[in-house]
Amino acid sequence: MSIKIIEASINSTIQDFGRKNYAKFGIARSGAMDELSLRTANILLGNKQDEAGLELCLKGGKYEFLNESYFALSGAEFDAKLNNEKIQTCKIYKAKKGDLLELGLAKIGFRGYLCVAGGFKIKSFLNSKSSDVKMGVGIFDGRALQKDDVLELNNNFIPFNLEKRECENPIFKFDKEPIIRVILGTNDDAFTQNGLNTFLNTTYKIGLKSDRMAIYAEADTIIEHINSADIISDPAVFGSIQVPKSGLPIILMAGRQSTGGYTKIASVIENDLPLLAQAKLGTSFKFQSISMQEATKLYIQREENFKSLDKKINLDFENLF
Structure with missing residues (x-):
């Protein structure tokens, strides 16, 4: 086969x-x-x-x-x-x-x-x-x-x-210019309030360097740090958003490394990672901050949708006998 x-x-x-x-x-x-x-x-x-x-x-x-x-x-x-x-x-x-x-x-x-x-x-x-x-x-x-x-x-x-x-x-339900929902942290205290506002109010584009490792966000405005963009390397997850000294976000994706040494301003919620995976180079998008409770509710609803699809497609086997 x-x-x-x-x-x-x-x-x-x-x-x-x-x-x-x-x-x-x-x-x-x-x-x-x-x-x-x-x-x-x-x-x-x-x-x-x-x-x-x-x-x-x-x-x-x-x-x-x-x-x-x-x-x-x-x-x-x-x-x-x-x-x-x-x-x-x-x-x-x-x-x-x-x-x-x-x-x-x-x-x-x-x-x-x-x-x-x-x-x-x-x-x-x-x-x-x-x-x-x-x-x-x-x-x-x-x-x-x-x-x-x-x-x-x-x-x-x-x-x-x-x-x-x-x-x-x-993906028929995906917007052409998606809103990417995030949970702020883990190093959001490393940025000025103006920097946080810039992050949440800027329209970014997916840069040409983007690949399986990371989505490189491009814009004319940069995110301000309070001091340095560098930190002692700590764990990086699928959806971690790093901000190096360039002031432009880098969203770590499936092929990422296991740790990262740049400040992390937020993490993309799991429900919205497919939006980034399906966005073509040059696609415009914005970030929106939501709470952990909202993200958890969305995740639970997504898993219920998968259970419903699985039941509809596969569990009808019982009705064949």
């Missing part, structure tokens, strides 16, 4: 939820930039929600199925065709041996996921299949996929209730 890369996407890698609980050893987490989309595809396929998928960027690429397989696309809306027939995102399809999947430019969003029923057959490292080029771990020692690479699949299975296995793509 396998898929051959005919034309690779930009910096495409295999990603799951990453290497959790190893940051204390200096090991980067890696993982999907948009867990919302990865989880959605895996629920549709009947996989575990943290099963690894192929993360694609901007232009999806071309893939040949070397065996019969069931697959789903999620995240970015590519111009997608299976054997020259248009297909949609967030819906299961059956590919036969020799079928060609072609994914053009992303019309909506920036990162997409190609997931297969049963998942990719890849050896885990520290409980994760995620690729990390800096550590040299994951399939092909963590490097981005290339033309003629072959991805092995686990034993395929046929998901039941195929006609029900589709849903609305969550």
Whole structure:
């Protein structure tokens, strides 16, 4: 069971939820930039929600199925065709041996996921299949996929209730100029009040240097520090917002390092990380401060939405007998 890369996407890698609980050893987490989309595809396929998928960027690429397989696309809306027939995102399809999947430019969003029923057959490292080029771990020692690479699949299975296995793509609800909600801290006392006001009232753009490691925010105004921008390195999480001496925010993303030595003005709430993952270079956005209580409520509601989707798609199995 396998898929051959005919034309690779930009910096495409295999990603799951990453290497959790190893940051204390200096090991980067890696993982999907948009867990919302990865989880959605895996629920549709009947996989575990943290099963690894192929993360694609901007232009999806071309893939040949070397065996019969069931697959789903999620995240970015590519111009997608299976054997020259248009297909949609967030819906299961059956590919036969020799079928060609072609994914053009992303019309909506920036990162997409190609997931297969049963998942990719890849050896885990520290409980994760995620690729990390800096550590040299994951399939092909963590490097981005290339033309003629072959991805092995686990034993395929046929998901039941195929006609029900589709849903609305969550990114359709994303704003073109998103508001990114944050919780202020942990070093917000390192900034002047004017600096904090600048942070929350400036319209930023996603800079050209942005990648899986970090989103570089660009603007004409800078955030004022009280003293230095440097601190003793401390833990960095997915969504930590550092402000170096340039006065422009750097949002740490899935491929970040485990620690950072710049002042952290805030952290992006987990619900809004997919907004950044799906925003194209040059996208305008603003920050909004909310409380921990509000962020927790939003997180709980998101998890309830996943439970509802999983129940709708997968738990109807009981009704088949």
